[in-house]
Amino acid sequence: MKRTLVGFSDQDIRALDALSDIKRVSRAELIRQAVSQYLEMFSTAEIPEDAFGAWKARKIDALAYQERLREEW
Numbered sequence: 001m002k003r004t005l006v007g008f009s010d011q012d013i014r015a016l017d018a019l020s021d022i023k024r025v026s027r028a029e030l031i032r033q034a035v036s037q038y039l040e041m042f043s044t045a046e047i048p049e050d051a052f053g054a055w056k057a058r059k060i061d062a063l064a065y066q067e068r069l070r071e072e073w
Helices: 010-023 027-043 062-071
Strands: none
Touching: 010 027
């Protein structure tokens, strides 16, 4: 298992500590569970097949198009 440093607000830490007392697991375990559930939610999300190659038939340079859009900002 790898370690990582993540910052949380004081309010989030208090909520995690309260929940860890109720569930009788460590704060770190609560965070691991939450991250796992979050990632699982996205790994099972359907990606529409027709999205791939949607711009293939367009006669425009994608980078030029992107730069033109960003000029509007």
